[in-house]
Amino acid sequence: MSAPTTDVRARISARTIVWLQGLAGLAGFAALLEIVPRSGLVSPLYLPPFSTIVVALYKEMMSAEFWTALSDTLEAWAIGLVISVVAGVVVGIAIGSSQALRALTHSTIEFLRPIPSVALIPLAVLLFGSQIQSTLILVVYASFWQVLIQVLYGVQDVDPVARETARSYGLGTWAQIRYVIWPTALPYLMTGIRLAAAVALILAITSEVAIDTQGLGKEIADTESGGAVAAMYAYVIVAGIIGVIVNLGARALERRVLSWHPSMRLDSAGARA
């Protein structure tokens, strides 16, 4: 009934409204953080006003220490994530391709998976102290399962007809993996990477808080015990922002990879949010 241009404009303005609402929420939150300490509801010793935190953040960002801590956290996160993804894919495809292996390993996986990786903290400390290897042990142990489980779902989802066809055409193992298994498992792998990325960050920071390895978590612990409360919150906010970036980035990556993928995958348990 109306020209397409008016339609597009309506759609854009609806999106803008959502954006503005979200912005309003964030602004309201910041305002709350400003008013509550100032009004004395909560002691400004425990919760400095938002403006004070921002100033502290600015100061921290001027220091080299901030950037070292940030890069330490990201380094541990990235290395741990890469290791777990590679390991998860390799083990996942190896196990998933064989009915026998899947049956044999199922119980072991279900036993090992719920074990919290923080249980390994004392061992890690004994072996590696506060070095990055401790963090990597925690990160890899936790993230590996996320990737593995999803890859197993993915390999299981492979169309058996496609596999039979590939085999009857004499395609070797490698070619089968490349042309049949990989495309089907890819969406699941993306979900696994998204979940693993979030878990990896949590464990990296956990290690820094609990074991004192270098990074944002350590800075938070140190500023807390040193009484630099505003700086502590500044680091907390940074940690949150990193978390948001990781989440958004992983989701964007997942969407990009899946946008062309004609996936009809079932929403396997835990795949959302």
Next chain:
Amino acid sequence: MVRAATPMLEVNRLRKIYADSSRTVEAIRDVSFGVGQGELVCIVGPSGAGKTTLLKCIAGLLAPSSGEIVLEGQPVIEPPPAMAVVFQEYGRSLFPWMTVHDNVMLPLKHKKIDAGRREELVRDALAAVDLKGVEAAYPWQLSGGMQQRVAIARAVAYEPHVLLMDEPFAAVDAQTRADLEDLIRVLWRRLRVTVLFVTHDIDESVYLGQRVLVMSHAPTVIMEDVAIDLPDERTQLETRSMARFGELRKHIYSQIQLAKQGWRPPTE
């Protein structure tokens, strides 16, 4: 063209416009009709004719832009207690976490009747739609036709004065549809309930109705209020092969074609 003395349901100059920030769509331009007590009236029209919009306005689920709906002398502003609706998407209209029994029971829970009576109503309703032994089953364990019967049973157990049905058999296979159509006529006679039945299937509207309101496509008006003078006892085989059936069907079809060419009945 109102038949009975006091209409059970009156639709007066109904108009519905959908508007968002960019454009407006006039779904229903001007619809007026009355339904007498105990009548079975079908509403037929092509896709996009605003039939579902009309039904939702009557059901109180949608507010009209102008005009009014009057049920038993009272204006309808929200879903009235004397009305029950059977939706087209039967799969999605039943609660998958409840058994058939609980699904049929749910609307009765807030009615001021005692538990014994409620159980009786549920049992009778399920028997009336020919469903036996499924009370403890879940909807997704049943076939499509059976699910729609459950939805109908739920409406029947509610003891409504007016039963609204929104293309309830559109998503069902032809054989099941025939059985369900007959079921509706049986229920209608037994319960003496007033039925407003929306469909896009002309044959179905002629087979079921005492009157057929023919809708144009949007912006919708009533093309004609056709009286169906077929015998009261109808069967799929006999009635559909009658000459009169063919005439009525042809007439309604041509009305719809006229509408598509832009013709509208002169306004009063």
Next chain:
Amino acid sequence: MNAAVPSLFRRIAVMLALPVALIATWWFASADSQNFYFPPLRTILQTFSKLWFSSQATQNVVPSLVRFSIGYLAAGLLGIAIGIPVGASRNLRNVLEPVLEFLRAVPPPVLVPVLILFTGLGNEMKALVIVFGCIWPVLLNTVAGVRALDEVLAEVVRSYRIRPFARFWHFILPGASPQIFTGLRQSLSIGLILMVVSEMYAAKDGIGFALVQYQRTFAIPEMWSGIIVLGIIGIGLSLIFRAFEAWILGWYHGLRQSQRAS
């Protein structure tokens, strides 16, 4: 019946084969171990029975589990209670979503030092840490679940004039429950992490505390036994959760199966 027995036997055998093999390997590989950090499995198990089937258990395991349970359940209830109204209102959702996504992205262990500021080193700190960490997955998944409620069902509810409480109890809550359980599952692992970390960081009792003590005093077999205890707790909680989920979401699993079959 005769055919079923060997198949059941086979299933159990397959289930146990690898774990038994792994444990056996561990046992024999470490039997003569002189390595300080990796004592023989036998020693570990001896220490285990000595340690954890005693008052140690009540002193450490019970407080940990109590704090965890309180924190987790509180987080679950709060998350659902807040998530439902937010999910139901599009405007509330739009306004709050960025804030909630940010709060959820803050790595929960970070809260331990923060909460120490407010509540010191006591039990409140640990329970609160768990609440703060566990609430976000539940909340956000509840919002998503409420948002995804079937519109046709919503119209059914309206057309039959179903009252607000019945609407909540029979429509909103069950409808969103699959998604809510996804959030609860994520919160389970987060809660465990937080339980341990808060106790490792600052505590007088608890499993995490005990583990750190053993590590600091180089009581290696005890430390390993503590790791095993944590593992058992993790597995146990996961099993309990699964059983609970299977009970509540039985209808959902049936529904999905029937959809997949068609």
